[in-house]
Amino acid sequence: MIEGLLMGLGAAISPFNLIMVFIGCFLGTFIGMLPGLGPMSIIAIMIPIAIQIGDPASALILLSGVYYGAIFGGSTSSILINAPGVAGTVASSFDGYPMARAGQAGKALTIAAICSFAGGTIGAILLMIFAPVLSTVAKLFWSAEYFALMVLGLTAIAAFAGKGKIIKALCMTVFGVMLATVGESALHNAARFTMGIMDLQSGIYFVTLVMGLFALPEALFLVLDEKRSKAMANNNKIENLRISKEEAKEIAPVVARQSLLGFFVGVLPGAGATMASFLGYGIERNLAPAGEREKFGKGSIRGLAAPETANNAACTGSFVPMLTLGIPGSGTTAILLGALVALSITPGPRLMEDQPEVFWAVIISMYLGNIVLLILNLPLIPYIAKLLTVPRHYLIPFVIFFSLIGAYIGQNNATELLIMIGLGCMATILRFGGFPLPPLIIGFILGGMLEDNLGRAMRKAGGLEFMWERPMTLGILVLALALLVYPIVRDRKKVISE
Amino acid sequence: MARIDRYIAFGLLAFSVGYGYLAWVHPLLPFEVRMPFKPNTMPLGLAAFGILFSSLLLLLPSSNEIEKDAEGWRGFAWKNTALLIVLAIGYALLLRPIGFIASTTLFIVLSSRVLGETNIVRSISTGLISSGIIWYLVDDVLGIYLVALPAIIGGTP
Numbered sequence: 001m002i003e004g005l006l007m008g009l010g011a012a013i014s015p016f017n018l019i020m021v022f023i024g025c026f027l028g029t030f031i032g033m034l035p036g037l038g039p040m041s042i043i044a045i046m047i048p049i050a051i052q053i054g055d056p057a058s059a060l061i062l063l064s065g066v067y068y069g070a071i072f073g074g075s076t077s078s079i080l081i082n083a084p085g086v087a088g089t090v091a092s093s094f095d096g097y098p099m100a101r102a103g104q105a106g107k108a109l110t111i112a113a114i115c116s117f118a119g120g121t122i123g124a125i126l127l128m129i130f131a132p133v134l135s136t137v138a139k140l141f142w143s144a145e146y147f148a149l150m151v152l153g154l155t156a157i158a159a160f161a162g163k164g165k166i167i168k169a170l171c172m173t174v175f176g177v178m179l180a181t182v183g184e185s186a187l188h189n190a191a192r193f194t195m196g197i198m199d200l201q202s203g204i205y206f207v208t209l210v211m212g213l214f215a216l217p218e219a220l221f222l223v224l225d226e227k228r229s230k231a232m233a234n235n236n237k238i239e240n241l242r243i244s245k246e247e248a249k250e251i252a253p254v255v256a257r258q259s260l261l262g263f264f265v266g267v268l269p270g271a272g273a274t275m276a277s278f279l280g281y282g283i284e285r286n287l288a289p290a291g292e293r294e295k296f297g298k299g300s301i302r303g304l305a306a307p308e309t310a311n312n313a314a315c316t317g318s319f320v321p322m323l324t325l326g327i328p329g330s331g332t333t334a335i336l337l338g339a340l341v342a343l344s345i346t347p348g349p350r351l352m353e354d355q356p357e358v359f360w361a362v363i364i365s366m367y368l369g370n371i372v373l374l375i376l377n378l379p380l381i382p383y384i385a386k387l388l389t390v391p392r393h394y395l396i397p398f399v400i401f402f403s404l405i406g407a408y409i410g411q412n413n414a415t416e417l418l419i420m421i422g423l424g425c426m427a428t429i430l431r432f433g434g435f436p437l438p439p440l441i442i443g444f445i446l447g448g449m450l451e452d453n454l455g456r457a458m459r460k461a462g463g464l465e466f467m468w469e470r471p472m473t474l475g476i477l478v479l480a481l482a483l484l485v486y487p488i489v490r491d492r493k494k495v496i497s498e
Numbered sequence: 499m500a501r502i503d504r505y506i507a508f509g510l511l512a513f514s515v516g517y518g519y520l521a522w523v524h525p526l527l528p529f530e531v532r533m534p535f536k537p538n539t540m541p542l543g544l545a546a547f548g549i550l551f552s553s554l555l556l557l558l559p560s561s562n563e564i565e566k567d568a569e570g571w572r573g574f575a576w577k578n579t580a581l582l583i584v585l586a587i588g589y590a591l592l593l594r595p596i597g598f599i600a601s602t603t604l605f606i607v608l609s610s611r612v613l614g615e616t617n618i619v620r621s622i623s624t625g626l627i628s629s630g631i632i633w634y635l636v637d638d639v640l641g642i643y644l645v646a647l648p649a650i651i652g653g654t655p
Contacts, residue, residue, distance in 0.1 A: 393613035417590030433503040
């Protein structure tokens, strides 16, 4: 392994490659901030440039920098303006945005940068150690286990079920899964619930929904509630970037746990960063002490650290099936796989033996990408956070504009904008009624995968028997039920005793 | 107003019933009829859960918090919010016919004016510069086609 690392270092550390990683991280961060342009689209855009470079190690280093930069950029827009452009950073907005609203935008971005770095770096170490073993474990997971894993991911909604809101949270989750069933599913060719609208044939576009549910209502609420938006403007002092010793102590175990969890979830093809971030968020809420648990969803540093660490570790974990089996575990790794093939590299079980320099260069590029991202972004945080000091009469139109254009550029279709505005008005009304919106988006994101895996498992087993006949499925489902019911019972007992 | 969550619950119940009805009447292909998992299997289950949860919301007592919140709604800037929604709809409808730069500039100028900007030169220059930069970044650098100009002077809708 040491030999391989040295080989990778030799390939990766050259002035040209260091410039590549800087350019990649910089471009990734800034383009990633635009809602609608997630890592997948940015990497796809960068592939022709990477191919032009010619040298596989340099090309991979550039793409890896873009990848990590884009994820951090996505977290930045989630935290600052509540506009998560990609599913993997939705959970970061749950606590990151309330922190920014409370005048802690700089601190929130610092936590995001450090946790992303830690998650990515620990993930890269785990990748180095476990890659060959994990590829065989991942093969043990079938659709039944994936279905159970999706149900486990849904338990993250418990975090939004406080103060008698459990039924509202469940209602929103079901509503989110219902929206995910619009259009064609992977198992059936016929479109469902499209009402004859051709643009809904391929379903509701994720960015349209997320902008409609989060960014647009937030902008509308800032206009509606002038008192709150003025209080927010007074809170925009951004000198507070430092994390205190106590806070560092508080998030250290979260980072350790979520790096491991995120990495292992990322290894499973199809699970990826989104699943890891929701799972991480739900688990940390359950593990938090009673007082801290109440802060989840209102600006908890644990609530921000958990998804930020888990999604980065999962991104690294998703390289395991790609490099060792040649199976892309996520959309982004599918695009990277295409880039590798275009560079005449065949990922798979023989990659480590046939082209060890490429395998190790990918791993070293992950370390480099994470380090450069931290070096590049920490000094930039005060300037990025200054975005919030833009006067209210420009900030609000720009938030609305970025939400609209994010939905538009993804589909190049003006109907998406009208759907988004409709969803935004609906979400504003739901907020008035005290309905938590994160469960809706969790349901929507996991809904499609839930149906596909349930369908496959039921077709294979001939019914629902797989739930109790497969020990691993049963184990995960029991854990999911316990994670959902235990906090509800505990909160209920607390309310009764009070 | 204070019982808005009840109205929403009723809306969700109606939605779930409508969704369940559409799932029930979804046409199945002959080979799908005997399958253990049909295209409407999960939607029917979801409709049942939707009806159950929204009915529970209607039947259980309402939270006092919502009623407390309703007090604060009286001072809300409803007119400006409605104007912004109208401007956003106008932007969606004009984006293709008049091009990205003109529609974006118009949206930024008008919405900043609604929110209290009085300096028209500053708002026009902000709109023009930002739309120009974003158009260049999206269309030229990233290669995602975005029609810049109105159709009559060279833009292709």
